[in-house]
Amino acid sequence: MRDTAPEEGYVTADGRKIGGVAMEMRNITLRFGGVVAIKDISFDIRWGEIRAIIGPNGAGKSSMLNVISGFYHPQEGDVIFKGYKRPKMRPYQVARMGIARTFQNIALFEGMSVLDNIMTGRLHHMKANLFQQALWWGRAQREEDENREQVEKIIDFLEIQHIRKTPVARLPYGLKKRVELARALAAEPSILLLDEPMAGMNVEEKEDMSRFILDVNDEFGTTTVLIEHDMGVVMDLSDRVVVMDYGKKIGDGTPDEVRTNEEVIKAYLGVAHE
Ligand SMILES: Nc1ncnc2c1ncn2[C@@H]1O[C@H](COP(=O)(O)OP(=O)(O)OP(=O)(O)O)[C@@H](O)[C@H]1O
Numbered sequence: 001m002r003d004t005a006p007e008e009g010y011v012t013a014d015g016r017k018i019g020g021v022a023m024e025m026r027n028i029t030l031r032f033g034g035v036v037a038i039k040d041i042s043f044d045i046r047w048g049e050i051r052a053i054i055g056p057n058g059a060g061k062s063s064m065l066n067v068i069s070g071f072y073h074p075q076e077g078d079v080i081f082k083g084y085k086r087p088k089m090r091p092y093q094v095a096r097m098g099i100a101r102t103f104q105n106i107a108l109f110e111g112m113s114v115l116d117n118i119m120t121g122r123l124h125h126m127k128a129n130l131f132q133q134a135l136w137w138g139r140a141q142r143e144e145d146e147n148r149e150q151v152e153k154i155i156d157f158l159e160i161q162h163i164r165k166t167p168v169a170r171l172p173y174g175l176k177k178r179v180e181l182a183r184a185l186a187a188e189p190s191i192l193l194l195d196e197p198m199a200g201m202n203v204e205e206k207e208d209m210s211r212f213i214l215d216v217n218d219e220f221g222t223t224t225v226l227i228e229h230d231m232g233v234v235m236d237l238s239d240r241v242v243v244m245d246y247g248k249k250i251g252d253g254t255p256d257e258v259r260t261n262e263e264v265i266k267a268y269l270g271v272a273h274e
């Protein structure tokens with residue numbers, strides 16, 4: 001039985017189509033021993049939107065992303081996905097449901113080439129095992145061709161043709177972040193989770209990354225959940241913003257709504273922390 005009825009969507013001022021609710025976090029509480037990283041938080045994510053999660057250091061943003069990706073299991077609350085309560089799942093099972101992510105600290109295979117790193121994003125799409133590959137060479141070959149084609153499309157899209165053979169270890173930080181995005185996209189996710197995709201980047205790199213996030217959303221309709229500290233970027237990119245502070249939700253709405261929210265202003269000015 002469905003847990004919620006699908007809702008109607010809406011069209012944004014700039015003509016982008018936002019759909020009904022894709023995922024709902026319902027009364028999520030997550031503890032690590034005595035530390036309560038997330039305190040009774042509820043919010044939803046709509047199909048096609050760019051949803052930001054912001055908040056000061058230690059607010060619980062990455063923990064929330066880790067709940068969505070199945071890496072952490074909350075002690076209380078439910079994750080409702082496509083209208084159904086999601087059972088406790090391992091991260092690879094969540095990935096198979098079309099949810100891909102990047103990490104706050106880059107997690108690539110440094111010794112491998114850019115191309116090979118991106119290919120690892122296709123693992124969920126590889127059905128033929130070694131035995132089948134030996135027995136049905138044709139089928140395995142077809143699968144390999146399809147995977148290659150998809151990866152090449154993403155390499156073109158993110159403009160990284162020139163570094164395709166380069167070992168990741170030799171790349172500057174900004175490009176590593178882009179390769180990580182490429183690997184996540186290789187999985188053809190319907191929901192993309194990005195943990196600080198622009199952290200440590202210079203202005204130009206941030207502009208590039210912002211453009212790619214918007215282009216991905218435009219071109220593939222990818223629903224994106226984004227953690228970011230740069231307020232300018234958040235205000236520019238996102239349709240709606242969840243604000244966290246000390247594990248609690250203190251704001252939720254459009255960029256304009258949260259910008260003028262008293263509690264949010266206090267948290268950012270540090271008043272609430274004194
Ligand atoms: N695996 C863990 N074990 C114990 N405590 C944890 C763990 N992960 C997070 N925490 C704690 O939970 C709280 C929230 O951490 P989290 O990393 O989610 O914050 P954040 O908002 O992502 O911060 P930042 O902006 O610094 O990345 C912090 O107090 C942190 O120390």
Ligand SMILES: [Mg+2]
Nearest residue numbers: 061062063104
């Ligand atoms: Mg974090």
